Amino acid sequence: xxDSELREQSFEIAWNVLERSGDLGDxxxxxxxxxxxxxxxxxxxxxxxxLLSNAAIDAYRLRYEPLVLAS
Numbered sequence: 734x735x736d737s738e739l740r741e742q743s744f745e746i747a748w749n750v751l752e753r754s755g756d757l758g759d760x761x762x763x764x765x766x767x768x769x770x771x772x773x774x775x776x777x778x779x780x781x782x783x784l785l786s787n788a789a790i791d792a793y794r795l796r797y798e799p800l801v802l803a804s
Contacts, residue, residue, distance in 0.1 A: 736775065739782060743771050746786035751793060758797055766793055 734742075747767050751757040770789040779785055 734782075739780060739785070740768070740771055740775065743782050743785035743789065744768055746782070747771070747789040747793070750786070750790055756794060756797075763793065763797075766796065 744764075744767055748757070748763070751763065751767075757763050767789045770792045771785050774785055774788060
């Protein structure tokens with residue numbers, strides 16, 4: 734698998750999970766964030782597709798976790 738294919742598949746997995754769970758916010762911001770996370774990990778040598786996608790999902794959820802206000 735080429736790096737481009739790995740990047741694309743990892744992104745697609747992360748996107749689909751976030752979309753199905755209802756956690757996907759602004760599509761453009763989400764795409765930039767997910768690809769940035771995947772790219773950073775790939776530059777460090779990571780090549781496991783599920784690890785790339787799961788790490789991107791976790792990072793996105795931590796970064797864009799909605800605030801819940803107590804009343």
